[in-house]
Amino acid sequence: MDNRSNILQVATELFASHGYDAVGVQQIASDAGVTKPTLYHYFNSKQGLFETLIKEKSEPLISDLREVSRYQGDITKSITDVTQFYFEYLDREPTFYRLILMTRFMPPSSDVYDIVTQVQHQQFDLLQQLFKDATEDHGNMRGRHRWYAVSLLGTIDTYIVMSLQGYIHLNEPHRVYRIVHQFMHGIFS
Amino acid sequence: MDNRSNILQVATELFASHGYDAVGVQQIASDAGVTKPTLYHYFNSKQGLFETLIKEKSEPLISDLREVSRYQGDITKSITDVTQFYFEYLDREPTFYRLILMTRFMPPSSDVYDIVTQVQHQQFDLLQQLFKDATEDHGNMRGRHRWYAVSLLGTIDTYIVMSLQGYIHLNEPHRVYRIVHQFMHGIFS
DNA sequence: TAAAAACTATACCGTTCGGTATACATATTG
DNA sequence: CAATATGTATACCGAACGGTATAGTTTTTA
Numbered sequence: 204m205d206n207r208s209n210i211l212q213v214a215t216e217l218f219a220s221h222g223y224d225a226v227g228v229q230q231i232a233s234d235a236g237v238t239k240p241t242l243y244h245y246f247n248s249k250q251g252l253f254e255t256l257i258k259e260k261s262e263p264l265i266s267d268l269r270e271v272s273r274y275q276g277d278i279t280k281s282i283t284d285v286t287q288f289y290f291e292y293l294d295r296e297p298t299f300y301r302l303i304l305m306t307r308f309m310p311p312s313s314d315v316y317d318i319v320t321q322v323q324h325q326q327f328d329l330l331q332q333l334f335k336d337a338t339e340d341h342g343n344m345r346g347r348h349r350w351y352a353v354s355l356l357g358t359i360d361t362y363i364v365m366s367l368q369g370y371i372h373l374n375e376p377h378r379v380y381r382i383v384h385q386f387m388h389g390i391f392s
Numbered sequence: 393m394d395n396r397s398n399i400l401q402v403a404t405e406l407f408a409s410h411g412y413d414a415v416g417v418q419q420i421a422s423d424a425g426v427t428k429p430t431l432y433h434y435f436n437s438k439q440g441l442f443e444t445l446i447k448e449k450s451e452p453l454i455s456d457l458r459e460v461s462r463y464q465g466d467i468t469k470s471i472t473d474v475t476q477f478y479f480e481y482l483d484r485e486p487t488f489y490r491l492i493l494m495t496r497f498m499p500p501s502s503d504v505y506d507i508v509t510q511v512q513h514q515q516f517d518l519l520q521q522l523f524k525d526a527t528e529d530h531g532n533m534r535g536r537h538r539w540y541a542v543s544l545l546g547t548i549d550t551y552i553v554m555s556l557q558g559y560i561h562l563n564e565p566h567r568v569y570r571i572v573h574q575f576m577h578g579i580f581s
Numbered sequence: 582t583a584a585a586a587a588c589t590a591t592a593c594c595g596t597t598c599g600g601t602a603t604a605c606a607t608a609t610t611g
Numbered sequence: 612c613a614a615t616a617t618g619t620a621t622a623c624c625g626a627a628c629g630g631t632a633t634a635g636t637t638t639t640t641a
Contacts, residue, residue: 206618206619219499221499221501221502222411222413222499222502224411224414225499227597228598228599228600229597229598229599237619238620238621239599239600240602240619240620240621241618241619241620243599243600243601244617244618248599249598249599304497305497305498305499307496307497308493308553308556309494310408310409310410310411310414312409312410312414313411313414323557324557324559327554327559341579343581344579347579349559349560350551350574351574351579353550353559354547354550354551354571354574356550357546357547357549357550357551357553358546358547358550360546360550361545361547361549362539364496364546365516365542367497368512370513370538370542371538371539381539382543385539385543385578386578386579387578387579387580388577388578388580389574389575389576389577389578390530390533390536390540390575390576391530391532392532392578395588416629417628418627418628418629426589426590427589427590427591428629428630428631429588429589429591429632430589430590432630432631433587433589437629437630438628438629438630
């Protein structure tokens with residue numbers, strides 16, 4: 204592996220394990236087997252490293268989600284596909300997803316606030332579009348797009364966070380059904 | 393104000409604004425108008441300071457939530473009261489609540505992981521108890537207590553986070569109705 | 582009132598922080 | 612092949628990190 208990719212990979216793991224502020228550049232360089240000036244050569248700064256990492260690794264996430272969230276006339280299927288997608292993404296990219304979860308509420312003072320907020324809003328926007336497109340078939344959703352997007356992704360993420368903490372257990376394939384069913388039909392059915 | 397309280401207050405604000413790892417002890421001491429040994433006199437360590445802060449400030453949150461979440465035969469009212477409670481808490485203690493939100497997914501490697509996870513689980517446990525108590529009147533909730541607790545609080549928190557990011561707008565009193573209605577009845581009504 | 586406890590400070594510790602200057606090595610280009 | 616571009620290193624910078632030793636001050640207690 205080339206140094207650039209190696210540094211990105213190591214940084215992802217360290218940031219995901221400890222958070223952006225708790226990981227130093229020297230640690231990343233050491234673990235990647237290079238020196239700091241080498242790291243700075245590629246990324247210019249710690250912030251640059253993090254931003255590069257987030258941009259490059261979120262791109263496939265966003266483009267895949269764009270495909271998955273495309274409304275095709277069946278809202279149940281779309282919501283199920285989206286929910287399934289996130290769990291599969293967690294299984295496929297556990298490290299990066301943990302990092303994403305960790306940045307859900309980042310202080311605006313952080314020098315990487317903009318990039319993480321951007322990735323978040325991209326996700327929410329795609330889900331919102333799903334609900335917008337579904338409005339033709341489900342008029343009651345009118346005006347609630349953002350709310351539903353926030354509610355759906357917020358719920359998925361909280362389930363995942365709580366399962367990572369051992370508070371709940373997500374067993375295949377119950378997890379998807381459970382979330383989707385409750386999201387769509389509430390708690391009385 | 394005595395130094396101890398002053399330090400706690402300043403620390404809360406700084407941690408809420410920047411996160412635990414991005415705030416140094418020297419900064420807290422300076423802003424509180426004391427020196428580091430004074431701070432260490434009261435709290436022994438940075439971790440001790442944070443833990444004291446979380447414990448003392450979460451206690452009223454937990455005990456108030458315990459009152460509010462007590463099921464009294466009307467599940468709609470309980471869920472509404474809980475939701476209302478969180479928004480009121482946000483209005484009453486915006487700084488500490490931001491800090492709580494920021495710790496929703498903390499790396500297990502953090503030396504304050506235990507204390508923040510404990511406060512979280514306390515909240516979820518209280519909500520879970522609410523759904524357990526409601527099971528007598530709503531048998532369909534059986535076995536779903538944890539899921540509903542996670543879903544409700546996760547949704548509330550995500551709404552709040554996204555409103556703090558300017559993604560959605562929470563206007564009195566729509567916000568409570570919206571969340572409660574969707575949580576209870578789903579997206580088709 | 583003297584001793585003990587609680588409180589507060591100055592100065593210091595070794596390590597780490599993000600970043601930089603300079604030099605050297607390797608690969609590419611004309 | 613020499614010059615340029617790209618890549619990698621050693622050594623260094625000032626500031627900040629969490630924490631500590633020691634001394635002084637104030638309050639409390641017997």
